[in-house]
Amino acid sequence: MSISRRKFIQLSSLASASLMVPRFLKAFEHNPLSLPGGGKKSLVVIQLSGGNDGLNTVIPYYNDIYYKNRPVIGIKKADAIALTDEVGLNPALTGIKRLYDQGFVSIINGVGYPEPNRSHFRSMDIWQSGSTADQVVSTGWLGRYIDGCKDCTNNTMGLEIDDSLSLAMKGKDKSALAVRDINQFYNAATDPYFVKLAKTHDDEHDAKLANYLYQTLRETSSAAGYIYQQSKIYNTTQVYPDTAIGKRMKTIGSLIVANTDTQVYYLSHGSFDTHVNQADRQKKLFEELDAALTALVADLKQNNRFNDTLIMTFSEFGRRVGENASKGTDHGTANSMFMIGGGIKKGGLYNNIPNLADLDHGDVKYELDFKQVYATVLDRWLATDPRGVLDGKYEPLTFI
Amino acid sequence: MDLQEQNSLLYARAGFGIRLEDFKNPRPVKEVVESLFPTAVPGQLQLISDEEWAEYNPKTLKVTMTDEVARKEKEREFRRRTGDMNLLWMEAMVRTSFPLVEKTAMFWHGHFATRVDNPYFDQLLLNEIRRNALGNFGDLLKAVSKSSAMLQFLNNQQNKKSHPNENFAREVMELFTLGRGHYTEDDVKEAARAFTGWGYDENGAFIFREKQHDATDKKFLGKTGNFDGDDILNIILKQKQTSIFITQKIYRYFVSDEKIDDRRVNALAKNFYDSNYDIGGLLRDIFTSKWFYNDDVAGAKIKSPVELLVSYQRMIPMSFKNPNVWINLQRVLGQYLFNPPNVAGWPGGKDWIDSSSLVIRMRLPEAFFASKELDLNAKEIEPEMMKGMTKKNVMPGQAAQTFRVGKLDSVDWSGYVAFWKNYKREEVRAALADYLLPMSLDEARLKQVEGFADNDNDEQYIKSMTILLMELPEYQLS
Numbered sequence: 001m002s003i004s005r006r007k008f009i010q011l012s013s014l015a016s017a018s019l020m021v022p023r024f025l026k027a028f029e030h031n032p033l034s035l036p037g038g039g040k041k042s043l044v045v046i047q048l049s050g051g052n053d054g055l056n057t058v059i060p061y062y063n064d065i066y067y068k069n070r071p072v073i074g075i076k077k078a079d080a081i082a083l084t085d086e087v088g089l090n091p092a093l094t095g096i097k098r099l100y101d102q103g104f105v106s107i108i109n110g111v112g113y114p115e116p117n118r119s120h121f122r123s124m125d126i127w128q129s130g131s132t133a134d135q136v137v138s139t140g141w142l143g144r145y146i147d148g149c150k151d152c153t154n155n156t157m158g159l160e161i162d163d164s165l166s167l168a169m170k171g172k173d174k175s176a177l178a179v180r181d182i183n184q185f186y187n188a189a190t191d192p193y194f195v196k197l198a199k200t201h202d203d204e205h206d207a208k209l210a211n212y213l214y215q216t217l218r219e220t221s222s223a224a225g226y227i228y229q230q231s232k233i234y235n236t237t238q239v240y241p242d243t244a245i246g247k248r249m250k251t252i253g254s255l256i257v258a259n260t261d262t263q264v265y266y267l268s269h270g271s272f273d274t275h276v277n278q279a280d281r282q283k284k285l286f287e288e289l290d291a292a293l294t295a296l297v298a299d300l301k302q303n304n305r306f307n308d309t310l311i312m313t314f315s316e317f318g319r320r321v322g323e324n325a326s327k328g329t330d331h332g333t334a335n336s337m338f339m340i341g342g343g344i345k346k347g348g349l350y351n352n353i354p355n356l357a358d359l360d361h362g363d364v365k366y367e368l369d370f371k372q373v374y375a376t377v378l379d380r381w382l383a384t385d386p387r388g389v390l391d392g393k394y395e396p397l398t399f400i
Numbered sequence: 401m402d403l404q405e406q407n408s409l410l411y412a413r414a415g416f417g418i419r420l421e422d423f424k425n426p427r428p429v430k431e432v433v434e435s436l437f438p439t440a441v442p443g444q445l446q447l448i449s450d451e452e453w454a455e456y457n458p459k460t461l462k463v464t465m466t467d468e469v470a471r472k473e474k475e476r477e478f479r480r481r482t483g484d485m486n487l488l489w490m491e492a493m494v495r496t497s498f499p500l501v502e503k504t505a506m507f508w509h510g511h512f513a514t515r516v517d518n519p520y521f522d523q524l525l526l527n528e529i530r531r532n533a534l535g536n537f538g539d540l541l542k543a544v545s546k547s548s549a550m551l552q553f554l555n556n557q558q559n560k561k562s563h564p565n566e567n568f569a570r571e572v573m574e575l576f577t578l579g580r581g582h583y584t585e586d587d588v589k590e591a592a593r594a595f596t597g598w599g600y601d602e603n604g605a606f607i608f609r610e611k612q613h614d615a616t617d618k619k620f621l622g623k624t625g626n627f628d629g630d631d632i633l634n635i636i637l638k639q640k641q642t643s644i645f646i647t648q649k650i651y652r653y654f655v656s657d658e659k660i661d662d663r664r665v666n667a668l669a670k671n672f673y674d675s676n677y678d679i680g681g682l683l684r685d686i687f688t689s690k691w692f693y694n695d696d697v698a699g700a701k702i703k704s705p706v707e708l709l710v711s712y713q714r715m716i717p718m719s720f721k722n723p724n725v726w727i728n729l730q731r732v733l734g735q736y737l738f739n740p741p742n743v744a745g746w747p748g749g750k751d752w753i754d755s756s757s758l759v760i761r762m763r764l765p766e767a768f769f770a771s772k773e774l775d776l777n778a779k780e781i782e783p784e785m786m787k788g789m790t791k792k793n794v795m796p797g798q799a800a801q802t803f804r805v806g807k808l809d810s811v812d813w814s815g816y817v818a819f820w821k822n823y824k825r826e827e828v829r830a831a832l833a834d835y836l837l838p839m840s841l842d843e844a845r846l847k848q849v850e851g852f853a854d855n856d857n858d859e860q861y862i863k864s865m866t867i868l869l870m871e872l873p874e875y876q877l878s
Contacts, residue, residue, distance in 0.1 A: 049780070121515065125742055136742045138751070155755065163777045164732050165754050167741070178756035180777055189759050193852050197872065200848065207699035207839055208658060212750060213758065213873035220755040271780060275468050326468030 041343075041381055042256050042263060044296075044311040045142070046289070047166070049270030051120065053282060054318035054335035055364075057093075058107055058353055062086040065356040069322040073278055073329070087353055092286035095294030096338070103347035104297075104306075105340050106399040110354045111373060112334030112366025116317065120273070120331075123316040128168035130374055130390050140168035141374055142264050144389045145382060147171030152261075156223045159255070160266040161248040169266055176264065177223050182231045182251060189224035226260075233258040238299035241291040245269050249292040253299040256309060263382065272315060275328040293340070300342075307342035310381050310400065314370065320362050334366035337373060339399050343381070346399045372397060401693045404834070407432060409698050410687060412838065412878040413654050415499025416711040420819045423835050433687045436500040437534060437680060444527045445492055447485050450603070453520045457602045481519035486730070486737045487723050489526065490706070494713045504533040504683070506706065507653045510745035512544045512576065514553040515738065522738050524604045525549040537646060537677035538637050545572065545633060548600035554743070557599045559592060561614040566592040569632075571743055577636045579645040583621065590618040594627045643673035647682065654686055656700040657749035664691060699838040699877045702752050705733035708761065708876070712768060718811040728803040729764075731778040733757055753876070764805065765870040769863065773806030813863060820862045829865065836869045838877050 060066045061077040062085065080088025081097050089097055099105050115133040117123045126133055130141030139147070146158045146169070158176025160169050169176035179185040198221055201214040234257045240250040245267065252265045269289055274281050293311065300306040318335035334354060354364035375386035375394035386394060401409070407426040411418035414436050422432075448456070493502040508529045516522065525547045532540035544550050545568075551557055554568035569592035573583045597613030600606055618627045621635055636642055647669040648660055672682045686692055703711070709729055712718070720726070730736045734757060735746055753761075760776065767774035778801045823831055829850060833841045841849070849872070854864035869875065 121739075122742070136744050138741070138744070138747050162779065163760070164734070164756055164779060166779070170754070175754050178754070185756075185759070188763055189755075193868070193871065194762060196848065200845075201873075207696075207874075207877065209702060209750075209877055210699055210839070210874055213702075213753065213876060216753060216755060216758050217762075217873055220759055223755065268779065275472050324468045326472075328468060 040259065040263070040308060041383075042265065042305070042309045043377065043381060044252060044256075044265045044309060045168070045267075046293075046311065046313045047168075047266070047268040047270075048272050048285075048289075048313055048315040049124075049268050050273035050315075051123075051317045051319055051331055052270075052272040052315040052335065053274060053278060053329050054109075054315075055321065055354075056278070056282060057090050057286075058083075058109060058336045058349075059088040059090065060086065060353050060356060061088045063356055066321075069356070071323070072327050073323045083349065087349060090282070090286055092283045093290050095290045095297075096340070098294075099297060099340060100347065104342060104344050105338060106344050106346055106348065106350045108337045108339065108350045108368065108373060108397070108399065109352065110334045110364060110367030111314075111337050111370050112317070113369055113371070114366070116333040116363070116366070118317065118331040118333075120316055125167060127314060127316050127370060128166060130371055132391070135391075138167075138170075139172050140166065140170050141389055142168050142266065143171035143175055145171075145378060145384060146176055146264065147174045148384065148388050149174070154223055154226055154261055155219050156226055156260065156262050158264040158266065159227070159252075159262045161251055162266075162268065166266060166268070169264070176266065177220070177227070179224070179227060180248075182224075182227055186224045186228035189221045190228075195221055227255070227262075230255055230258045230260040234303075236299055238295055238302065240295040240299075241288065243288045243292065245288050245292040246295065249296045253296045256300060256305050257303040274319070275324065275330060276326045278323075278328040297340070310339065310341040310343060310377065312340070312373075312377065313338045318364065321356060321359060321364060322362055333360070333363040337370075341400075343400055350397070350399050368397070369394065376400065401695065401698070403428070405698070406693050408834070409693065409838070411499075413701070414683070414687060415503055416493065416707060416714050417878075418835070419714075420816070420835075424819075429693070430688060433684060436498065436687075437684075438498040438501060442498065442501050442530050442533075445485075445488055445523065445530070447481065447488050447523055448520050453603065457520070475517065478517050478519055482517060482522055482738050483724065483727050485519050485522055485526070486727055489737060490710060490726060493706075493710045499714075500683070501530060501533055503707075504679070505530045506704075507650070508533055508540065508544075509737065510740060510748075511649065512550065513740035513743055513745035514549040515740060516549050516552050518549070518552070521547070521549040521552065521604050532679075534680040534683065535678075537672075537679055538633070540679070541576065541637070542630065542633055544576075545629065546598070546606040548604035548606075551598060551600050551606075556595055559596050559598065560612040561593075561596045564589070564592040564596055564614070568592070568598075569595055572633075573636065575744055577642045577645060578639060579641070582639070582641045582645075587620055590620045591632045594618050594620070594632045595629045598629050637677065640669070640673055643669040643677065646677075647672055650682060651686070653748070654683070655692065655697060657702055658700055661691075664689070699874065701878045702749060703876055703878050704746070704748060704752060705730055705735035706737060707878070708733075708764075712764070716769070716811060716813060716816055718768065719809045721807065721809040725803055725805055728776070728778045728801065729805065732760060732776050758873070758876070761876055762871050762873070765867045767805040768808065769811065769867055771806065773804055775802060775804050777802050816866075817859050817862050821858055825858075828862065832862070832865050833869055836866065837872065837874045839874060841874075 055066065056075055059075050059080045061080050067074045075090065077088065079091050081091055083089050096105060113126065113133060117126060117133055128140050129137040131137040142158055149157055155174060156177055158169050160166060160176050160178045161180060162178050163180045165175060165178040194217060198214055198218045203211050231254055234254050236254055240246045248267045255262055269285065272282065272285060297306060300309050314337050315335055317332055319329035319332040323329055351367065358365060371390050372394040375390055376396040378384045378386040378389055379396045380400045403426040404423065406429055407422060408418045410429060410432055411422060496502055514525060528543040528547055532543060554571055555565050556568040559565040559568065566588050570588045574580055593614040597609045599609055615626055617624055620627060620632060623635060647665050651660055651665050668682060668685055671685055675681045709726060734752060740746060763774055766772040780801050820828055820832065829846050833846060849868050852868055854860040
């Protein structure tokens with residue numbers, strides 16, 4: 001059964017995409033290339049879903065305890081990429097190693113929180129909301145940052161490259177926008193029927209909630225139009241890998257170079273839940289991540305945006321020190337975070353890797369609270385008082 | 401509000417929308433309200449029989465549990481069956497003659513939020529909730545507090561005399577009964593001691609482990625005695641605040657996402673308390689109140705994702721070849737049954753709507769009914785694709801699962817179209833809007849919508865007008 005919306009078809013056959021930009025979007029049009037280049041900071045957050053194994057990412061290859069605990073899946077010193085005499089990097093992360101050598105990578109170790117939770121969902125909630133283990137918070141740390149923006153007329157300050165929004169990007173009043181495919185989203189959100197509805201809705205309507213929905217619709221159409229136009233400004237010559245994460249990185253790269261007003265980009269990669277045959281899976285995921293990241297960085301460098309971009313990775317937890325009987329690892333606690341960008345002040349290993357001689361029931365102890373890392377990013381990168389976003393006061397770190 | 405509008409509002413809030421025959425023949429509100437309540441206790445939803453579980457439970461499977469592959473396999477199987485449980489319940493919502501039971505059960509499912517990835521424990525708790533949904537709140541509270549799903553989710557299995565675990569004791573007051581600010585930290589500590597020894601066996605049955613129980617005196621909410629868990633719950637039920645807290649949440653769920661009217665809530669709560677917590681009585685009280693039919697109540701609720709998906713299916717029977725599309729839609733739209741975001745359940749209201757979810761909601765009618773397929777990604781934290789994974793056969797990285805909405809296996813418009821064909825052409829437009837939307841549309845708006853409709857014949861007109869009206873933001877409201 002098919003129902004034709006004849007008026008739609010007429011419209012779409014007559015008008016080219018640019019003609020279809022509704023009039024009320026014009027207010028947001030400006031030529032970003034005429035803006036003074038640089039200065040505006042971007043943050044790219046990469047979520048490694050499922051709990052990435054930190055110890056096979058940043059490898060303590062000097063340490064017998066590591067190999068005793070991981071006789072099968074421990075990565076041999078000869079296979080790892082040397083960072084220091086004591087620490088190696090997962091062999092799949094060759095691109096990150098090149099950036100590391102140039103001083104663009106800071107690896108922060110032993111990041112976690114007190115009373116760690118081993119449930120994917122709960123621990124992901126804690127990381128995304130920026131709460132403590134015993135708090136339940138229904139907004140995300142980046143969402144609260146976006147919420148705090150006073151002069152944001154557009155709701156494109158945060159952009160998640162996906163169909164649905166993560167808790168991290170949800171604010172109380174304002175949230176980020178979730179878009180997986182910009183063209184598709186633009187076509188959907190600027191459907192002539194929707195546009196007409198939004199444009200002609202009478203806000204004097206009795207029902208407040210209806211007004212709220214229409215306002216959301218208008219903002220969404222407007223944001224979709226804005227992002228769509230921005231995505232057409234810069235046609236990258238950089239080749240990105242043809243993978244899910246490669247495509248998402250390409251979207252992010254083109255928007256950062258176009259100098260959109262988006263400040264926070266968010267994407268997920270995974271799943272790193274490697275209970276079984278960890279080595280192959282982690283290798284594959286890392287290769288995809290490394291290639292996509294390398295392409296993004298090259299793109300940004302070529303367009304002088306690398307100095308204004310900070311890329312950070314996190315995962316809801318690391319994995320246990322001891323391997324299991326299936327060549328995998330189970331849910332653990334603290335983990336390493338990677339900070340990558342032209343603005344990194346302190347490249348290399350930011351702090352010591354976890355002490356494997358001092359474990360808590362087979363898990364590494366956390367050394368830094370992840371909220372301290374968030375506070376640093378908010379304070380030093382996004383120029384925002386962290387106390388407006390996070391409960392409690394955290395001393396900023398010095399990697400940026 | 402005229403009688404038809406009153407009926408529409410009542411059926412929308414007490415269920416999943418009004419049926420065509422009820423729309424055509426509205427009845428006095430009191431009569432409709434009485435017809436919402438079943439005369440018998442709702443039948444159990446059974447996916448896994450006790451016998452099946454006996455062969456299936458972790459104790460029986462223990463032999464293989466040292467094997468990681470087998471453990472993962474079991475977890476996956478549990479998740480799959482939890483998904484089946486989800487579909488079974490949704491099916492019950494679509495087919496039931498007493499939608500008020502399922503609608504209220506969904507309220508309690510969010511109120512007593514658990515996430516245990518155990519289909520049998522989920523089934524036990526859901527059936528307790530459905531059985532007591534319209535019954536006595538005290539009975540419901542005690543049944544939930546003794547359910548394996550809740551005891552597991554809030555760690556009461558680890559609550560022992562030597563090492564009290566306060567998780568359950570805290571949440572039972574903060575989220576289930578009194579609300580924050582109506583108890584002290586000492587009350588939490590003392591209550592936790594009273595709940596020591598409450599646990600469950602591998603078949604999900606409640607057990608009281610006397611050796612783990614702290615049988616000394618506790619001081620709780622101003623009373624002292626050698627209280628056990630039941631005593632604590634009884635003391636909590638004696639507090640008027642419990643009736644107020646529950647009534648506020650019920651009011652928000654059934655009446656308005658917007659500001660709570662304290663005067664109305666307090667009056668309702670008083671009756672609720674005096675009736676010794678008769679939930680059905682509270683709902684009758686609400687649905688027969690004059691203010692419930694004030695104009696500002698219509699459209700004061702945003703439909704929850706499950707409510708939305710169920711109301712589509714109740715209106716126009718349809719099915720997908722792969723029913724998991726329904727589950728994936730729940731996930732993308734943010735209400736994944738048996739998987740609440742956290743112990744506080746789904747916040748609801750405006751929280752259901754953001755830019756992406758609104759556009760997806762508005763695209764659903766075309767995806768369902770007009771062959772305009774919609775590809776979506778559901779986020780994935782754990783890999784679902786590990787089955788049969790060997791060293792040589794590693795699934796590629798996947799942070800999301802793509803699924804397609806569209807390609808219905810069957811859709812049955814016949815009853816719907818036949819009904820509307822009886823209307824005169826000039827009347828059908830406004831009547832359809834009245835049927836589908838919580839507030840009426842003015843003539844100009846109707847004309848605008850009609851401008852996009854297909855006028856080839858009556859059937860196409862009815863279908864296309866229906867789709868267009870369902871795409872209006874107002875359709876997201878009830």
